[in-house]
Amino acid sequence: MGVNPQGDSFRRNLGRIFGTYTGGLVAFVILLAVLEQLGLPDSLIGYLFVAATFAVYAGIGIVARTVSLSDYYVAGRRVPAVYNGMATAADWISGASFVGMAGTLYVLGYDGLAFVVGWSGGFILVATLIAPYLRKLGAYTVPDFLGARFGGNIARLVGIIVLLACSFTYVVAQIYSTGLIASRFLGISFEFAVYVGLGGILFCSLFGGMRAVTWTQVAQYIVLIIAYMLPVLILSAQKYGFPIAQLTYGRALQEIAGREQEMVATGLASGEVLKSYIEPFTSLDRTNFFALIACLMIGTASLPHLLMRFFTTSSVRQTRRSVGWSLLFIALLYVTAPAYAAFAKLEVYQNVIGASLDALPEWIYTYGRLGLVDVCGISATTADAVRAACAEIPGHGGVLRLGDFSIDRDVVLIATPEIAGLPYVIAGLVAAGGLAASISTADGLLLAIANTLSHDVYYRMVDRKAPSSRRLVIARFLLLAAAAVAAWAASTRPADILSIVAWAFSLAAAGNFPALVLGIWWKRCTSAGAVAGMVAGFGVTLYYLVMTQYFGMPEWFGVNNISAAVFGLPVGFAVTIAVSLVTRKPSAETEALVDAMRRPSGDPVMGERSS
Amino acid sequence: MARRKSPKARGETAWWGRTRRLMIITLVLWAIAGFGLQAFVEPLDAITIAGFPLGYAAASHGALAAFVIIAFWFAARQERIDAEAGFAEPEDDTDELTEDQQTWA
Numbered sequence: 001m002g003v004n005p006q007g008d009s010f011r012r013n014l015g016r017i018f019g020t021y022t023g024g025l026v027a028f029v030i031l032l033a034v035l036e037q038l039g040l041p042d043s044l045i046g047y048l049f050v051a052a053t054f055a056v057y058a059g060i061g062i063v064a065r066t067v068s069l070s071d072y073y074v075a076g077r078r079v080p081a082v083y084n085g086m087a088t089a090a091d092w093i094s095g096a097s098f099v100g101m102a103g104t105l106y107v108l109g110y111d112g113l114a115f116v117v118g119w120s121g122g123f124i125l126v127a128t129l130i131a132p133y134l135r136k137l138g139a140y141t142v143p144d145f146l147g148a149r150f151g152g153n154i155a156r157l158v159g160i161i162v163l164l165a166c167s168f169t170y171v172v173a174q175i176y177s178t179g180l181i182a183s184r185f186l187g188i189s190f191e192f193a194v195y196v197g198l199g200g201i202l203f204c205s206l207f208g209g210m211r212a213v214t215w216t217q218v219a220q221y222i223v224l225i226i227a228y229m230l231p232v233l234i235l236s237a238q239k240y241g242f243p244i245a246q247l248t249y250g251r252a253l254q255e256i257a258g259r260e261q262e263m264v265a266t267g268l269a270s271g272e273v274l275k276s277y278i279e280p281f282t283s284l285d286r287t288n289f290f291a292l293i294a295c296l297m298i299g300t301a302s303l304p305h306l307l308m309r310f311f312t313t314s315s316v317r318q319t320r321r322s323v324g325w326s327l328l329f330i331a332l333l334y335v336t337a338p339a340y341a342a343f344a345k346l347e348v349y350q351n352v353i354g355a356s357l358d359a360l361p362e363w364i365y366t367y368g369r370l371g372l373v374d375v376c377g378i379s380a381t382t383a384d385a386v387r388a389a390c391a392e393i394p395g396h397g398g399v400l401r402l403g404d405f406s407i408d409r410d411v412v413l414i415a416t417p418e419i420a421g422l423p424y425v426i427a428g429l430v431a432a433g434g435l436a437a438s439i440s441t442a443d444g445l446l447l448a449i450a451n452t453l454s455h456d457v458y459y460r461m462v463d464r465k466a467p468s469s470r471r472l473v474i475a476r477f478l479l480l481a482a483a484a485v486a487a488w489a490a491s492t493r494p495a496d497i498l499s500i501v502a503w504a505f506s507l508a509a510a511g512n513f514p515a516l517v518l519g520i521w522w523k524r525c526t527s528a529g530a531v532a533g534m535v536a537g538f539g540v541t542l543y544y545l546v547m548t549q550y551f552g553m554p555e556w557f558g559v560n561n562i563s564a565a566v567f568g569l570p571v572g573f574a575v576t577i578a579v580s581l582v583t584r585k586p587s588a589e590t591e592a593l594v595d596a597m598r599r600p601s602g603d604p605v606m607g608e609r610s611s
Numbered sequence: 612m613a614r615r616k617s618p619k620a621r622g623e624t625a626w627w628g629r630t631r632r633l634m635i636i637t638l639v640l641w642a643i644a645g646f647g648l649q650a651f652v653e654p655l656d657a658i659t660i661a662g663f664p665l666g667y668a669a670a671s672h673g674a675l676a677a678f679v680i681i682a683f684w685f686a687a688r689q690e691r692i693d694a695e696a697g698f699a700e701p702e703d704d705t706d707e708l709t710e711d712q713q714t715w716a
Contacts, residue, residue: 110652113670120678121645127682128634128641132689246672250662278667280652290646297645315700317690324682331675338671521631598627601698 014083021056022222028052033425042424046186049428050435053223057216057439058203064215065207069468072209072475073140073451075312077604079214084318085325087217087440088309090224092119092330094170095177095438096501098224101334103409105341109277111284112341116334118293120327122300127323130301131310133520135319137597138604139311141448142304142512143456148606149519149597150527151590153461158534162511163304163452165538166504167445168486170305173501174442175201175490178435184370184414185431191491197439198487205443206476209451213443214312220436225332227433232339235420245339252342253278259349268354269402277345284560291563298569299505302512305441305448316600344412347419353402357387360400363418372408375400446486450479502562503545510568511538514576522580523594529580537572541565626696633692637685644677 010017032045070076079087097119105112139145143159150156178197183190204216236245239252256277263269275282281289300306309326313319351361360375360383367373368380376389376396390396390404414434417426454475459466466474514533518525541564547553548561559566596605648655652666660668693699 110667110670113667117645117649117670117674120675121641124637124641124645124678124681124685127685128637247661250660250668252662253664253667254659254662278656278664280656280666290649293645293649317686317693317700320686320689321683324679324686327679327682331679335672335675595623598630599623599698600693601700 011078011080014080018083018218018222021219022226025223025226029425029429032428033423036423036425042428043187045424045428046431049432050182050186053432053436054200054203056219057200060216060219061204061212062207064212066209066211067469067472069471071211072472073311073455075209075211075214077312078314079312079322081313081318081322082325083218084214084309084313084322085327085329086221087214087312088306088322088326089329089333090217090221090436090440091309091444092306092326092441093221093224093333093437094441094501095174095181095434098228098333098434098437099177099181099410099413101337102340102344103412105338106344106407106412107409108283109275110280111282111289113338114284114289114292115296116337118296119300120331120334121293122297123323123327123330125297125301126307126310127320129517130520131307131323132316132319132600133597134307134516135310135313136316136600136604137593138606140455141452142307142516143452144460144606146515146519146530147456147460148593149590150515150530151587152527155515155527155531155534156456156460158531158538159512159515160452160456162508162534162538163448165542166303166508166511167305167449170501170504171442171445171449171482171486172489172494174438174445175487176493178438178442179490180410181431181434181438184410185427185434190493194487194491197435197442198483200435201439201442201446202480202483204439205447206479209475210308210312210447213440213447216443217440220440221329223436224433224440225329227429227436228333228336231417231420231422231426231430232336232343234422234426235343235416236339238420239343245343246335249339249342252339252346256342256345256349259346263349263353263402266354267401268399273403277342285558287558288560288563291559291566295506295509295563295565298509298513298565302508302516303504304452304508304512305444308448308451309444340413340416344416344419348405348407352405353400355400357390357398357400358383360386361419363415366418367408367411367415372411374406376404442486446479446483449482450475453478453482503564506541506545506563506565506568507538509565510541510572513537513569514572518573518576518580520594520597523591524580524585525576526580526583526586528583529576529578532579533572533574533576536575537565537568539568540571541568544568622696626692626698629692629696630689633685633688637681640681641678644674644681648673 032040032048036045066072068076101115104115134142134145137145137148139148143156143163146159147153147156175194175197179190179194182188182193182197186193188196205213232245233243236248237243240248242248260269260274260276264271264274284292310319310322313322352364364373364375364380365382368375371379373380375386376393378385378389380386390398414427414430417430454471458474459471511534514537515530519530544556544564544567545561548555555561556567593605596602648669652669655666655669656664658665690699
């Protein structure tokens, strides 16, 4: 029989199928490396990489097409824990994280580890407080849970608004980074790249919904993790004779600290410009460091596109295990990102700062021409341009100082293959990995958006009697529409990509977390309480974000707006509890629903039959 | 309510108590790994292991490893609590087909 991604033979042979796929990927990289030595041009290697990986994803997307609602919304609830872990990791690791996380750590040093700790620790909250219970309930979406627990469409509607607010900005950022990666690596225009990326995204989700997205995400995780590991492992082996970069970069940290003192002593860096790389709380103060960790963790546990992944496992037990696997697969990337940052920092401190302007490394110009590296206030396009610009600075001695140099954070990752002197094929692999990270996250987000519109808005609120065939047509139409709007928005190049993504965490945390946690863990929580708490928490957070960002409102207690949820969360909890206590206690049916949701055994509470 | 509880309901209350206790213990461990370690970064940094200041490594390696271990430990503990209370799901659950699998159009 053929490979039917839901059939028994498919599930029995998962290890062999994905093992063969991984082997094929490695063979493909080796083949391209050989062709490169034989003279295949770089641009063609880049195109072949993207074409081959996109063809695999599209193939999976088409093979996994479905006409079943349960397959479309929750992959038939039969995904084994390990594979759901990989899919969740791909869903979670965004294009911006893949490309930009190393750069964030490069800029922030120790303080950047708040992102590492925050984006991983949230999964403990997912496992203990939320995901197993939502899985048992049998909801299709997060607003579906809110509608069932808080009986009625008001809670559902508020949940939909929160979901759209945090998912839409996030998906625009993903499509934007798809365009950015494709245009940088392949040299095609950004706008065109956005629509190429959109095509890849739609092939993964349009025909098979969650079922197709699950298996493409597994394939995408394998590409992205190999692409992320390989360059830095080779670099580590070159530098320290041992390939486990995650352990060797400690020596780089020591060398960085030594070089920092040297640069100050020789006048290459002034004490004010230079921030110690390993000393804590130089970029973020203590309050902001811990506030950021808290907001990222709680935001993680509240993001609908992530929680939705845990609806697809075959049991509550598998859901809990799959959170562990997700964390493991995500941790592999997060433990590697600081190694990239440290090696790049050392390269800059050793071979760029203090170098004569005539002897700057070639990668400076490669990325200077893309506008990503500035020297003496101009993009470092050529050695002559750099010399001319520096000559205009009074007292410049022709030796590059720390203050003369600035670098876009994305360069830290994408320049590493070149810094290590690796063949272009590795750069092509990194590009394919970055695209896999963007596409997998974009698909998860688009499904979250389209599914809530088709299931919660259309089916639950507009036409309760719609036959499943019509529900599937509507779901796909809405997916196309959401994707088109997001791609259009991305093509207008909206402002700073990382700050858009960061908003989503605080908005999700303040909007969803109190209602999710109290809805599961506190039977006395009432509909009115949950709705009021969501509106208040979300409202306060949005107010703080918008006012500090656009209207120059001073920060409250010096908290950066990336951590806006530290205000919204307590308000959300307080309002939910206070309003719950003054309204009538939930009905016996609601209490029975909560009991059934807590017990792992038994059928899902809201099966397709009962609706 | 409590007056009219059947033995089964009492078993459920005990099971939920154990579940809640495990949740609290897990979150305490989570808070130590996520926040507690980082609060002591300066004193920890005085120690260096393989080039890593210990406070730095606590965030870059330690917290990640701790979270992974906590997640699997929690899953195993909760499975035992469920099994002892008789609330565990059937063992062969990967191949169990749920009721809503076939709504073919």
